[in-house]
Amino acid sequence: MKVYSHPGSTCGRKVMTVLAEKGHEVEFELVDIMKGAQKKPEFLALQPFGVVPVLDDDGFVLYESRAIIRYLDQKLPGVALTPSDAKDRARMEQWFSVEQSYVSPAAMKIIMQALFAPMQGREPDQSLIEAGKADLTRGLDVLEKALNGQEYLVASGFSLADITYMPYFAYLFAANAGDLITARPNVSAWWSRISARPSWKKVAG
Numbered sequence: 001m002k003v004y005s006h007p008g009s010t011c012g013r014k015v016m017t018v019l020a021e022k023g024h025e026v027e028f029e030l031v032d033i034m035k036g037a038q039k040k041p042e043f044l045a046l047q048p049f050g051v052v053p054v055l056d057d058d059g060f061v062l063y064e065s066r067a068i069i070r071y072l073d074q075k076l077p078g079v080a081l082t083p084s085d086a087k088d089r090a091r092m093e094q095w096f097s098v099e100q101s102y103v104s105p106a107a108m109k110i111i112m113q114a115l116f117a118p119m120q121g122r123e124p125d126q127s128l129i130e131a132g133k134a135d136l137t138r139g140l141d142v143l144e145k146a147l148n149g150q151e152y153l154v155a156s157g158f159s160l161a162d163i164t165y166m167p168y169f170a171y172l173f174a175a176n177a178g179d180l181i182t183a184r185p186n187v188s189a190w191w192s193r194i195s196a197r198p199s200w201k202k203v204a205g
């Protein structure tokens with residue numbers, strides 16, 4: 001199995017965290033997204049949108065991180081990261097969708113400006129950071145309520161849903177916006193719990 005990605009890629013980190021949870025080693029093919037390698041014809045032949053990650057499982061080429069992690073969980077032995085009960089599974093899908101629709105787009109607005117713009121020698125746009133923070137409020141408030149008295153997003157246990165949030169939360173701290181998380185006790189406790197997992201430490205450590 002081979003993963004084409006970049007160590008700093010949020011979506012790539014979801015894939016690598018699932019692999020670490022499963023205890024499965026893969027070949028890691030660096031795609032240097034800082035230098036535009038993702039837009040070269042040879043990579044576009046694997047991923048027509050020119051973004052990482054891509055999985056190659058013995059010739060079965062799959063892109064889109066959320067599809068890849070579902071596939072890996074089903075395919076690989078080890079701990080199950082998808083609940084078997086229909087309602088728990090539906091709840092996991094709900095949190096996947098909330099991440100993709102409301103949380104990560106808002107978080108990325110902040111991260112692109114407060115973290116990546118300075119790295120690329122650009123001045124962060126404060127108005128975009130403020131807009132991202134405003135956008136993120138509802139998503140985090142919803143998580144705060146859902147995590148009341150609950151250790152993980154799905155009550156039955158740690159699942160793929162928790163993993164999909166982790167790369168964005170880590171970058172929010174790096175972007176000096178960690179107070180959005182620490183201000184919410186249930187979200188904060190959940191983040192401490194999931195970010196302490198050996199899989200995440202291995203990937204983002």
Ligand SMILES: N[C@@H](CCC(=O)N[C@@H](CS)C(=O)NCC(=O)O)C(=O)O
Pocket residue numbers: 008009010011012033038050051052053063064065066
């Ligand atoms: N929907 C895609 C998004 C992938 C994505 O946006 N990857 C970023 C890195 S986290 C990327 O390759 N960016 C480079 C670019 O946009 O050129 C997925 O889930 O795999």
